Amino acid sequence: RQWEARGGPKMSGQARPLQDWVAEALGRFRPVMRDAKAQFGLVHRLDRDTSGALLCATTYQGYYLAQLQFAARRTRKIYICLSHNSFPPAPASLDAPLRFALRADGVWRTEVEANGKPALTK
Incomplete structure (x- = not known):
């Protein structure tokens, strides 16, 4: 289900x-x-x-x-990224515009798109 x-x-x-x-x-x-x-x-x-x-x-x-x-905005979100590949140990940020896209199987996903909504992850 x-x-x-x-x-x-x-x-x-x-x-x-x-x-x-x-x-x-x-x-x-x-x-x-x-x-x-x-x-x-x-x-x-x-x-x-x-x-x-x-x-x-x-x-x-x-x-x-x-x-x-x-x-009260007293919360903080901390994310851990699991990857199959290696990343440099230095801090990094992802800065790319995102949009929602409906896949052929009917499932929504988020993807990078030039006209998407600004998104920044540090």
């Missing part, structure tokens, strides 16, 4: 909302994950509009504390 977060690009016509999976698979163990008013425990999509990771709370306390941290 494919799952998608509501509000993002549609993965395919067969995808079900991720919230349904969270409620079905985890809700019986974690009440916050079956509570629509608490967004099923889904706190934040770390990379909005991509297939990136989601921050999901397992308690009401964790949900509201995380919401507060994001609202």
Whole structure:
């Protein structure tokens, strides 16, 4: 099965909302994950509009504390890149305009495009 977060690009016509999976698979163990008013425990999509990771709370306390941290902009995202090839050990940055593109198989992906939205990763 494919799952998608509501509000993002549609993965395919067969995808079900991720919230349904969270409620079905985890809700019986974690009440916050079956509570629509608490967004099923889904706190934040770390990379909005991509297939990136989601921050999901397992308690009401964790949900509201995380919401507060994001609202106050007291969070910082740190990424680790895994690669099949070697990179120089010096710090680097990626600076390229990105756009969403729909593949032939119906899946959205992000790609470099001259007319895309500016993006910078350090």
